[in-house]
Amino acid sequence: xxxxxxxxxxxxxxxxxxxxxxxxxxxxxxxxxxxxxxxxxxxxxxxxxxxxxxxxxxxxxxxxxxxxxxxxxxxxxxxxxxxxxxxxxxxxxxxxxxxxxxxxxxxxxxxxxxxxxxxxxxxxxxxxxxxxxxxxxxxxxxxxxxxxxxxxxxxxxxxxxxxxxxxxxxxxxxxxxxxxxxxxxxxxxxxxxxxxxxxxxxxxxxxxxxxxxxxxxxxxxxxxxxxxxxxxxxxxxxxxxxxxxxxxxxxxxxxxxxxxxxxxxxxxxxxxxxxxxxxxxxxxxxxxxxxxxxxxxxxxxxxxxxxxxxxxxxxxxxxxxxxxxxxxxxxxxxxxxxxxxxxxxxxxxxxxxxxxxxxxxxxxxxxxxxxxxxxxxxxxxxxxxxxxxxxxxxxxxxxxxxxxxxxxxxxxxxxxxxxxxxxxxxxxxxxxxxxxxxxxxxxxxxxxxxxxxxxxxxxxxxxxxxxxxxxxxxxxxxxxxxxxxxxxxxxxxx
Numbered sequence: 001x002x003x004x005x006x007x008x009x010x011x012x013x014x015x016x017x018x019x020x021x022x023x024x025x026x027x028x029x030x031x032x033x034x035x036x037x038x039x040x041x042x043x044x045x046x047x048x049x050x051x052x053x054x055x056x057x058x059x060x061x062x063x064x065x066x067x068x069x070x071x072x073x074x075x076x077x078x079x080x081x082x083x084x085x086x087x088x089x090x091x092x093x094x095x096x097x098x099x100x101x102x103x104x105x106x107x108x109x110x111x112x113x114x115x116x117x118x119x120x121x122x123x124x125x126x127x128x129x130x131x132x133x134x135x136x137x138x139x140x141x142x143x144x145x146x147x148x149x150x151x152x153x154x155x156x157x158x159x160x161x162x163x164x165x166x167x168x169x170x171x172x173x174x175x176x177x178x179x180x181x182x183x184x185x186x187x188x189x190x191x192x193x194x195x196x197x198x199x200x201x202x203x204x205x206x207x208x209x210x211x212x213x214x215x216x217x218x219x220x221x222x223x224x225x226x227x228x229x230x231x232x233x234x235x236x237x238x239x240x241x242x243x244x245x246x247x248x249x250x251x252x253x254x255x256x257x258x259x260x261x262x263x264x265x266x267x268x269x270x271x272x273x274x275x276x277x278x279x280x281x282x283x284x285x286x287x288x289x290x291x292x293x294x295x296x297x298x299x300x301x302x303x304x305x306x307x308x309x310x311x312x313x314x315x316x317x318x319x320x321x322x323x324x325x326x327x328x329x330x331x332x333x334x335x336x337x338x339x340x341x342x343x344x345x346x347x348x349x350x351x352x353x354x355x356x357x358x359x360x361x362x363x364x365x366x367x368x369x370x371x372x373x374x375x376x377x378x379x380x381x382x383x384x385x386x387x388x389x390x391x392x393x394x395x396x397x398x399x400x401x402x403x404x405x406x407x408x409x410x411x412x413x414x415x416x417x418x419x420x421x422x423x424x425x426x427x428x429x430x431x432x433x434x435x436x437x438x439x440x441x442x443x444x445x446x447x448x449x450x451x452x453x454x455x456x457x458x459x460x461x462x463x464x465x466x467x468x469x470x471x472x473x474x475x476x477x478x479x480x481x482x483x484x485x486x487x488x489x490x491x492x493x494x
Contacts, residue, residue, distance in 0.1 A: 016456055029065060031082055040077055041074035044073075045074050048061055065120065066120030094419050100127045111415035132390075135488070153466045154475060154478075155476070156174070159243070161381055165308065167310070171202040173202050174465070176203040177194070179206060180193070181231075182206075196452075200458055203243060204221065206224050208226075208229055208283060224238060224245070228285060231274070232273055243313055261425055264436075266437045300333040304333070312335055313334065314329040318342065323370075326372060338407060365401045365403050369383065369402025369481075400480050411457065412457075413434050415456075417434075
């Protein structure tokens with residue numbers, strides 16, 4: 001019988017505001033001394049930017065302002081012209097070409113409200129000038145007579161397509177959390193992601209830093225990772241989970257092993273990884289016991305001998321022969337092939353490797369999808385994609401290119417108000433307490449706040465994916481797999 005992950009109750013959106021007093025806003029509204037506190041701005045603003053307190057009108061929530069997209073602009077409706085709308089210069093200093101300031105602020109909005117922003121922000125694409133930013137979903141004209149309701153649209157994904165004696169697991173959303181190990185991020189960040197995954201009916205990966213005891217209550221929603229350094233890998237941790245992931249390579253730095261700088265190796269991290277406090281830790285590349293599909297099968301058989309019902313996932317980067325790697329993983333006995341493209345990784349990956357070595361994920365996925373079809377095994381293995389997926393529109397695009405689902409990473413951290421400062425590798429470099437092992441900085445995040453922010457973000461993703469599928473006339477996410485006819489590339493539009 002198919003075993004679906006059960007949630008105690010369906011998660012709900014709970015408004016979860018920023019933990020900072022003054023969230024970074026795209027626009028600034030300057031109020032001059034000419035203000036008479038008439039309250040007109042409070043009356044006309046549909047987004048709650050202004051408030052009346054003790055007879056004074058205050059601009060308290062500038063981050064909610066949608067600027068020129070507002071149907072009733074407060075600065076134009078002020079009877080004494082006391083308000084001036086200007087861009088916030090600080091806003092433009094955030095992020096990069098892929099995670100633009102607009103995408104960051106859009107994710108923050110979704111993490112607070114659980115829905116896409118009402119305007120003022122570009123929440124679908126970034127500014128890279130390539131990749132997903134050049135792809136568009138071909139949306140049919142809006143119709144009021146679509147054949148099904150939003151609540152009837154299925155976005156779940158089967159993870160075991162081999163139909164063997166391993167767990168028959170179905171996740172209720174088409175994504176799960178990628179590996180971020182204890183040491184690379186704080187234990188609070190790690191727990192926020194895994195608690196959110198449990199509420200959403202999906203999984204989250206431990207990364208290669210071991211399996212902290214704090215994760216034990218969520219064993220049914222944890223993917224434990226076996227990476228080349230074998231940090232924290234034990235038979236007991238393999239036996240307690242439903243999915244085990246081999247990490248052979250990652251898209252942000254293929255050909256390079258993991259590297260955790262010494263100032264992040266705290267006593268807790270050292271104990272978990274069986275290392276020495278303050279000394280840097282390196283993961284070799286590759287597994288020196290794997291140089292062929294036959295060697296790879298021995299790895300898979302090793303996991304199955306320890307936990308016969310475990311699903312085996314294989315995470316690889318995207319070299320030019322990634323299609324051969326994928327079919328080799330299938331014949332080795334894997335249930336999931338996880339393709340990690342070159343846009344992936346946090347700010348900790350070295351610049352010389354990022355964007356310069358592995359194949360972009362939007363090229364790798366259709367290549368693998370086609371080859372598995374030609375081999376006659378596409379319907380017997382689950383293809384998961386990761387590497388630069390930032391929005392639900394990116395998710396829909398990569399599924400239309402041939403993936404079954406996706407693995408998230410940076411988006412989770414952005415929900416916790418990451419600003420993409422690229423100091424992830426430093427022990428005290430993350431001023432927002434996300435990618436740090438410093439106890440004082442880690443305390444900047446409350447666990448329940450972090451969990452709800454991630455839940456809100458992904459409920460927003462789910463709602464947007466359902467909207468997209470409904471517009472396309474599809475009743476399930478599975479209908480979108482490999483439908484490249486639903487996409488257009490801006491460079492090849494007629």
